[in-house]
Amino acid sequence: MTSLKLKGNGASLKTLALAFIAALAVGSAHADNHKPGKGVTVQPAVATWTSAIPVSWVYIELLSDLGYEVEDPMSLQNPVAYLAMSEGDVDYWPNGWFPLHDPQLPDNADDTITIFDPLCSGCGLQGYLVNNEAIEKYDIEGIMDIADREEVRNAFDHDDDGKAELYGCPPGWGCHEGINAMIDxxxxxxxxxHVDAGYSANFTEALSQIEEGNPTLYMTWGPSAWILKLVPGEDVSWINAPGIVEDENEKASGIxxxxxxxxxxxxxxxDIQVAANNKFLEENxxxxxxxxxxxxxLKWISQVDGKMSDEDLDDSEVQPLARKWIEENQDKVxxxxxxAREAAK
Incomplete structure (x- = not known):
């Protein structure tokens, strides 16, 4: 076999080789740190409930890592957020709860908004819980076991009015309407x-009853601080309850x-999902x-929500918690x- 012979002395070849290696290194570093969003300003929205805030900050930090200039999120009610997104006044929000939010989408949503695969699948839970000691003692699987069996109903009657207390939601909340609709x-x-005081007061009362060893029924949701104070599977359990519309009668698995x-x-x-304006996505x-x-x-979202509640954190104090989570999950991130960088090439 004939070997190839390169003209030039050894020193110059070595110099060329080193320069080539250096160029590769620079190219690799550029690929790792490329800022495809540089020069682009992004306007997000954030939902009005507290557990939306840590999710919002994670996306702000990630988009900033890509070079985007992210404005302070607009705090908007759901229908307003989707309308603003469809009109291009908002670029995205990461707080969609679907299918619950389907009726709140504007008529032109199919043409103007993209809804992405879940960032937290099945995480937007709402339902009824009972302390595990009562579930075991009275063999409870659902709300009807409490309502239909006098002995059990009396055990959940904390004010001796002949009815089992259900610590629920205050007027004006969607869950208040849902609970009342089920009862009706x-x-x-x-x-x-249905005890419909302020939610914090209701949960405090339910927690107090459980700590005193009393059978207790209450409604809650996740992600939230509440499912860390009374942990499903450890302190309490979700129980069966009849839905108020046909779609809600379908049973969920893996809860x-x-x-x-x-x-x-x-x-x-x-499912908790990102929704975004189509024009923004086409350009980015x-x-x-x-x-x-x-x-x-879900666990991290709930933990931060709990910390916000316990320590009265404002929005800006959640930012370092989001950055810490990113750093702790850097390989995945x-x-x-x-x-994202490759998609922008």
């Missing part, structure tokens, strides 16, 4: 008393801390790919960012 539809008003699998929650278990493929990639765990 299934004619439970003479056996179940942690449920008395049965599948379980009828009484409310739809929502890096952001579009990031929205496809990122996932945030780097894959998302790499895919």
């Amino acid at each position: 539809k299934f004619e439970l008003g003479d056996r179940i008393d 942690d801390g449920a008395v049965t699998d599948p379980i009828e929650m009484g409310f739809v278990a929502a 493929p890096a952001a579009k790919e990031l929205f496809k990639q990122a996932e945030i765990p 780097d894959k998302w960012l790499k895919a």
Whole structure:
């Protein structure tokens, strides 16, 4: 075999080789740190409930890592946020709860808004819980076991009015309407008393009753601070409840801390999803790919929500918590960012 002979002395060849290696290194570093969003200003929205805030900050930090200039999120009610997104006044929000939010989308949503795969699948839970000691003692699987059996109903009657207390939601909340609709539809008003004080006061009362060893029924949701104070599967369990519309009668599977699998929650278990304006996505493929990639765990969202409640944190104090989570999950995050940068090439 004839070997190739390069002209030139050894020193110059060595210099060329080193320069080539250096160029590769620079190219690799550029790929790792490429800022496809540089020069682009992004306007997000954020939902009005507290557990939306940590999710919002994670996306702000990730988009900033891609070079985007992210404005302070607009705090908007759901229908207003979707309308603003469809009109291009808002670029994205990461607080969609679907299918619960389907009726709140504007008529032109199919043409103007993209809803991405869940960032937290099945994480938007709502339902009814009972302390585990009472579930075991009275063999409870659902609300009807409490309503229909006098001995059990009396055990949940904390004010001796002949009805089991259900610590629920204050007027004006969607869950307040849902609970009352269930009570009306299934004619439970003479056996179940919906206690509809402020939610914090209601939960405090439910917690106090449970700590005193009393059988207790209450409504809650996740992600939230509440499911860390009384942990489903450890302190309490989700119980079956009849839904108020046909779609809500379908049973959900794989719910942690449920008395049965599948379980009828009484409310739809929502996926938490990013929604974004289509024009923004067309002009920003890096952001579009990031929205496809990122996932945030329910436990972390709830932990931060709990910390916000316990320590009275404002929005800006949540930012370092989001950055810390990113750093703790850097290997996974780097894959998302790499895919976003490659999408922008």
